[in-house]
Amino acid sequence: MDTTPYPLALAALHHWAAVADGAPPPAGDSLLRRTAWLTAGTEPPAGDAWPGLLAGPLASIFSRVRPRAGAPPAATLRPASLRLQRELLFPVVGAAATGDAVDGLRAAMEALKARQLSPAPALEALLFALQRHAWALPSPLAGVSRYDFARTHAALAAALAANPADDVCLVGGDLSGVQEFIYSVSAKGATKQLRGRSLYLQLLTDACAHAVLDATGMPLCNLLYAGGGRFYLLAPGAARARVPELRQQIGRLLLKAHHGALYLALGAEPFSPGRYNAATWQALNEQIDRDKRHRFASLDAVEFASLFDPQQPPPPRVEADEEEQLDPMGVSLEELGGRLQRASMLSVQLGKPYALDDGQHTYHNVLGALGLCAQLLGDDNAYCPDPARRRLLALDDDAQLEGVRLGPDDLIGTRYTAAEAPTATARDLEEYARLDRARQDDQELRLGQVTPFNLLAAQSEGVARLGVLRMDVDDLGELFGTGLDRPDGIAALAVTAALSAALGRFFEGWVGELCRMQNGAGRGGVIAVYSGGDDLFLVGSWDRMPGLARQIREDFAAYVLGRELQDGEAPLISLSAGITLIGAGYPLYQAADDAAEALDLAKRHMRADSRRKDAVTFLGRTLGWEQFSEAERICTELKGLVDAGVPRALLMTIQQLDASAHQARRHTRTGERQFAYGPWVWQGAYQLTRMAERAQGEASDTIKDLCERILGAEGVRKRTIERAGLAARWAQLLIRDRSSQKEER
Numbered sequence: 001m002d003t004t005p006y007p008l009a010l011a012a013l014h015h016w017a018a019v020a021d022g023a024p025p026p027a028g029d030s031l032l033r034r035t036a037w038l039t040a041g042t043e044p045p046a047g048d049a050w051p052g053l054l055a056g057p058l059a060s061i062f063s064r065v066r067p068r069a070g071a072p073p074a075a076t077l078r079p080a081s082l083r084l085q086r087e088l089l090f091p092v093v094g095a096a097a098t099g100d101a102v103d104g105l106r107a108a109m110e111a112l113k114a115r116q117l118s119p120a121p122a123l124e125a126l127l128f129a130l131q132r133h134a135w136a137l138p139s140p141l142a143g144v145s146r147y148d149f150a151r152t153h154a155a156l157a158a159a160l161a162a163n164p165a166d167d168v169c170l171v172g173g174d175l176s177g178v179q180e181f182i183y184s185v186s187a188k189g190a191t192k193q194l195r196g197r198s199l200y201l202q203l204l205t206d207a208c209a210h211a212v213l214d215a216t217g218m219p220l221c222n223l224l225y226a227g228g229g230r231f232y233l234l235a236p237g238a239a240r241a242r243v244p245e246l247r248q249q250i251g252r253l254l255l256k257a258h259h260g261a262l263y264l265a266l267g268a269e270p271f272s273p274g275r276y277n278a279a280t281w282q283a284l285n286e287q288i289d290r291d292k293r294h295r296f297a298s299l300d301a302v303e304f305a306s307l308f309d310p311q312q313p314p315p316p317r318v319e320a321d322e323e324e325q326l327d328p329m330g331v332s333l334e335e336l337g338g339r340l341q342r343a344s345m346l347s348v349q350l351g352k353p354y355a356l357d358d359g360q361h362t363y364h365n366v367l368g369a370l371g372l373c374a375q376l377l378g379d380d381n382a383y384c385p386d387p388a389r390r391r392l393l394a395l396d397d398d399a400q401l402e403g404v405r406l407g408p409d410d411l412i413g414t415r416y417t418a419a420e421a422p423t424a425t426a427r428d429l430e431e432y433a434r435l436d437r438a439r440q441d442d443q444e445l446r447l448g449q450v451t452p453f454n455l456l457a458a459q460s461e462g463v464a465r466l467g468v469l470r471m472d473v474d475d476l477g478e479l480f481g482t483g484l485d486r487p488d489g490i491a492a493l494a495v496t497a498a499l500s501a502a503l504g505r506f507f508e509g510w511v512g513e514l515c516r517m518q519n520g521a522g523r524g525g526v527i528a529v530y531s532g533g534d535d536l537f538l539v540g541s542w543d544r545m546p547g548l549a550r551q552i553r554e555d556f557a558a559y560v561l562g563r564e565l566q567d568g569e570a571p572l573i574s575l576s577a578g579i580t581l582i583g584a585g586y587p588l589y590q591a592a593d594d595a596a597e598a599l600d601l602a603k604r605h606m607r608a609d610s611r612r613k614d615a616v617t618f619l620g621r622t623l624g625w626e627q628f629s630e631a632e633r634i635c636t637e638l639k640g641l642v643d644a645g646v647p648r649a650l651l652m653t654i655q656q657l658d659a660s661a662h663q664a665r666r667h668t669r670t671g672e673r674q675f676a677y678g679p680w681v682w683q684g685a686y687q688l689t690r691m692a693e694r695a696q697g698e699a700s701d702t703i704k705d706l707c708e709r710i711l712g713a714e715g716v717r718k719r720t721i722e723r724a725g726l727a728a729r730w731a732q733l734l735i736r737d738r739s740s741q742k743e744e745r
Contacts, residue, residue: 005158008032009219010123012157015050016139016150017109017130020102025050032157038273039153040140041491051140058138058145060091061498062560064485065572072485073572075562077136077145082414083397084509088136090555091562105133121389121409124220127151128391128413135501141491144498152494155222155234156273162217163236169270170493171216171239172284173208175201175229176292177262182530182537183592190588191450191527193330194539195419196337198530200363202417205229207370208250208264211353214371215242224493225500227508228533232284232500234493240268247291248298250370253356255296257329257366265291274489278481281496285477332362336376340419341450343376344399348391395419396512416505418512418532422451422525422540431455451525453539454584459524460541462734466584467545470595471552471577472535473503474603474613479573506559508532514551518544537592542581543734546618546632549577553616553625568626574614576602581619581733619733621726630720634727637702639734644699648735650691651728657684657710658725685711 011026012035019025026032027048037044040051057076065072075091080099082088088099108129117125130147139149159168182197209223209231216222216235223233247266254262267287271280326334353371367374377392393415394401401412424432424445432445432455445452457464473479484499486492511531515538519525524541526548531537536552538545557571558564565571578598582591598617605615605622615624623631642648688707692700709720 003029003031003161005161005217006119006123006219008161009154009158009221010119010126012036012154013123013126013130013150013221016146016153017105017126017134019053020137021106031160035157035160035273035490036140036153038490039149039156039494041487041489043274053140053146054138054142056138058136059143060560060562061143061145061495061502062091062562062572064143064495064499065479065560066483066485067572073561073563079136081133082131082135082505084416084513086510089505089510090559093562099136101133101135101137105129105137108133117409120219121411123154124391124413125411127154127221128411132414135505141487141494144494145501148498148501149494151221152224152234152490152497155218155224156490158219158222159234159236160273163238165237167237167270167272168490169235169237169239169268170232170276170280170284171212171235171243171266171268172232172288173205173212173230173267174265174288174292175205175208175262176265176295177258178229179592179596180589181258181261183589185588191337191421191452192334193326193337194529194588195340195421195450195527196333196335196363199336199340199417199419200333201229202227202532203363203367203372203374204262204370205231206348207367207372209233210350210372211250211370212246212266214350214353215239215246224497225504227500227504228535230533235268237270240270243268244298249353251296251298253366253369255299256356256358257361257369260296263292263295265289265295267291276490276492277488278486278492282481328360328362329366332364336363338449339376339378341421341423342378342448343419344395345377345401345404346393346395346415346417347375347377348393349373349388416509416512418508418515418528418530418536420512420515420519421527422456422519423448424451424455428455431458450527456524456527456539456541457584461524461543463542463581463736464584465542465581465733466539466586466591467542468580468582468591468595469538469545469549469577470536470592470599471549471575472599474574474576476534503534504532506556507534507536510555510559511536511552514548514555518548537595539591545579546628546730549579549616550625550629550632553577570611571614576605576613577616578602579616579618619726619729621722623723623726627723631723631727631730634706634724635730635734637706638727638731641695641699641702642731642735646691646695646699646703648732650688650703651732653684653687653691654706654710654724654728655732658721658728660684661721662725681711 008031011032015025033050034044036050057079060073060075060077063072063074073093075093077091078088078097078099079101080088081101081104112122112125112129130150134146134150137146139146141149156168160166178201182194182201185193205226209226213223213233216239218233218235222235223231225232243266250264254264265288267284269280269284269287351368351371351373354369356366356369389409390407391411391413392401392404393413395415395417424447426447428451429445429447435454435458453466457466480496480499484495486495508531512528515526515528524544526538526540526544529537529539553575554565556575560572576599578595578601580591580594580598601617601622602615603613605624606612607624615622616628638651641650685707688703692703692707695703706724710724
């Protein structure tokens with residue numbers, strides 16, 4: 001057997017793809033067998049035995065999360081090929097149904113065998129097949145899919161094959177300046193560039209990771225994770241010595257392309273395969289953080305001084321009423337965002353990195369200088385086969401790949417991207433034309449183009465505003481550090497890779513599906529600016545955002561637990577969110593900052609039982625999700641009352657009661673807010689009782705019930721008044737008469 005990195009890694013992948021059919025393990029290579037046992041979490045025993053597959057369906061990776069109380073979830077995955085369908089993607093408690101994964105994997109292997117590919121394309125093709133068909137199949141490691149186990153085993157085998165010293169190195173990279181780069185666009189025509197910038201940064205992360213892979217001679221399986229501006233890969237121990245050179249090369253390229261706005265922080269931590277642990281992960285991330293604090297320090301004196309040279313044009317933070325003059329990079333990103341809506345596939349071709357010349361650049365030559373050429377392809381599969389190897393990656397489940405004519409070394413895989421956005425219909429064009437000039441952004445809207453911000457705002461129910469939603473996983477560092485039950489050694493890295501892949505399927509795949517459902521539900525919609533890693537940023541018609549945020553939180557809890565949350569139950573892993581409302585002309589960078597501040601308030605939320613986070617900030621009020629759901633129900637009640645003819649004064653009365661209660665509220669020594677009596681109690685009771693008397697039928701009974709919940713027994717009062725105040729403000733915005741409002745610019 002060829003024991004160089006690519007053939008050895010290919011042999012590892014092939015074994016785990018064929019093991020279910022009883023194929024014998026590769027013979028005659030002790031390194032391959034040893035790395036298989038190390039990946040399974042144990043030293044190899046005597047003899048020729050290989051680790052076997054665990055019986056039964058695959059346990060969810062979240063079964064390895066260490067809960068603060070009780071036992072971890074006992075959910076399992078259905079053994080089906082990967083598709084963005086809830087019944088397949090989400091684990092379940094109890095017996096998992098049968099699936100088509102084994103048959104799909106067998107068919108994929110037969111197709112690959114018939115193509116007779118050379119080792120490099122064969123390895124990638126088999127890796128993509130395992131990603132599609134073995135993501136929910138068991139491996140020798142509990143909670144880790146056969147796909148995640150196989151790629152970790154192959155990565156370890158490839159790294160050790162290239163390094164006789166028997167040590168390996170975990171390399172990590174983090175793009176800094178990402179948020180500033182994405183959101184520093186003018187509100188006018190923002191939808192043209194916003195999604196292009198987001199996709200470019202994802203591709204730039206990939207390109208940087210592939211540049212490191214190429215420099216260390218490692219195959220694709222050694223890229224354990226890439227997303228959210230970060231990547232981690234496994235390399236030979238000697239690769240640590242290459243990091244300063246790579247830091248300088250990539251830093252020089254990014255400086256020329258983006259004038260200091262983007263920087264790649266790099267770190268590398270060597271370790272022995274049997275001694276990997278949480279401290280290794282922590283040490284790597286500390287290196288990356290140190291490098292981020294010393295951006296471009298590896299450049300020579302002349303290059304570093306260029307950071308302080310004046311740039312023309314100036315940074316693109318412009319006011320809402322100014323017209324942004326796009327440079328070639330901006331033009332290319334605008335074109336990329338326009339093609340994204342029509343794309344179903346991404347074509348990726350790898351080449352050799354090269355030095356970027358001086359001058360202005362497009363995203364094409366920046367990625368190309370890092371060795372990656374990317375092209376979006378539409379549903380018509382307008383793809384011309386090329387002798388050079390290319391990867392055709394489906395962006396969603398709707399991509400029609402079967403009819404694509406492949407080149408001799410072309411490969412097919414999956415790369416879910418939450419790129420959903422509403423597109424203009426004929427009715428939208430008519431409505432856009434009716435907007436007064438103050439609310440248009442001077443762009444021509446065509447059929448099928450992404451709906452612009454000002455039209456999404458106008459299509460909101462009630463007040464014409466955009467909603468901005470930011471969410472992320474709480475305590476992610478703790479989860480990846482000590483929050484998982486990991487075995488010793490390299491097996492712990494397989495567990496980490498499995499967790500990263502599971503989070504990616506939710507944020508890159510399922511969140512996009514939820515946005516698509518929103519965009520198929522009447523007027524207005526949601527633009528998925530970014531969703532990946534462990535966070536998301538969505539912009540759209542404001543009335544969609546609160547319910548969508550709650551749905552994402554509930555679905556994520558079910559995705560982790562394998563069942564719906566019970567009343568009063570805390571999720572195993574929580575999400576927090578910040579939602580803000582803005583006018584269509586509001587600067588996007590400021591909107592992003594405002595939503596980030598709202599998210600930070602949610603992260604600082606603490607309940608009476610000292611449980612933190614797992615909260616949402618909306619309309620300036622921070623509530624735990626369980627309280628937010630109650631506020632949503634009260635909002636529906638109040639809106640129904642006003643729609644039935646109850647005077648809107650009801651909403652103002654409840655908001656005044658909330659303001660008075662907030663002013664009178666005291667805090668205990670533990671910081672808990674305590675209900676306080678005051679004149680507002682009997683004044684509110686009088687006002688609501690009079691409103692109930694004036695109303696008739698069911699409306700009268702509903703107002704009486706609201707009065708009891710807000711002003712009744714103290715225990716109920718303590719839980720209800722602030723939710724009622726938020727609900728009243730929420731309902732007021734939903735029913736506001738837009739004929740009398742003045743649009744903000």
